[in-house]
Amino acid sequence: MTDAVRAALRAQRIELPSWAFGNSGTRFKVFAQAGVPRTPYEKIEDAAQVHRYTGVAPTVALHIPWDKVDDYTHLAAFAKEHGVGLGTINANVFQDNDYMLGSVTNPDPDVRRKATDHLLECVDIAAAVGVRDVKLWFSDGTNYPGQDSIRARQDRLAEALQQTYDALGEDQRLLLEYKLFEPAFYTTDVPDWGTAYVHCLRLGPKAQVVIDTGHHARVPTSSSSWRCCYARRSWARSTSTPASTPTTT
Structure with missing residues (x-):
């Protein structure tokens, strides 16, 4: 050595x-x-x-x-x-019984409010102790066709992320995590790093992607991630500030 x-x-x-x-x-x-x-x-x-x-x-x-x-x-x-x-x-929005159909993407606005309030609580905790980063991971998804609108769930996710981002202090960051091979049975609301990246791109420079590589990555990132990046490209046009590239943990 x-x-x-x-x-x-x-x-x-x-x-x-x-x-x-x-x-x-x-x-x-x-x-x-x-x-x-x-x-x-x-x-x-x-x-x-x-x-x-x-x-x-x-x-x-x-x-x-x-x-x-x-x-x-x-x-x-x-x-x-x-x-x-x-x-x-x-943050933890994956263990409460209220989150059976999702947390920030749940079709029930009361459940979404509860989940988003927890995200804001985590921002406050980070500010109280002088910590820069608040990390969010969502297990939200659907288990069978027709359970919910996939597009509407992305819009709900974007709304919660925006509220959390707006609450950040000047020196704080929002880290949106994608876990490899953590799917729901039918659709997952953050199914790949591309989805996480597009959301961060829309939010601004204080939002970054974190990829959890501890879930046994076996193959290179598939083209589905790139398709996802372009599927909602109108979001990317809404900000003139380039987002950070994905980081790993």
Whole structure:
């Protein structure tokens, strides 16, 4: 290993997800283990220990409401005392029973309002602790033909993203995540990085695409992503600011 490689490895920064310190398992069962952190504070203590061992993991991403606390500034101060900082704030709109037919794309306006309010809550949390990035992932989709209007769902998604984007602070970013191979049974509302990219292009320079490469990518991006980019090209014309290229996580 050359000195340049060693220097590059020492200089890298890896943001640890708080949920990595919880019980793990498969999609079929979560296996309880002794010593697993019970609170966000205990997760931060474990993450801080990893950083002490490696020196390259100085921040911890939070997932709301998994890491919900009464006082986020106190949590940030606790993290600083342990030698780490808070990182990306991740929203969760995929576990509530109300989201059975979708969150921000749900045909029920009350459910959409609930989901969008949570996204705005995450923006507020990020602002309270001085964090730049708010990351959104949507499991929304349909399970059979005729369940809902695919076009209308894209419009609802765009509306929620716009409200969230408008709430960002000057130095904040919205990260729209696409997970490889995370489909609904019939259609998925963010089915590929192209869809995520077009939405970000419409929003502006503070919106970026994140691709979760941890879901076993097997083939290069298909032409469907490019078709998606052009399918709603009128959105892209509505902004004169080029969007950022996709990043990976």
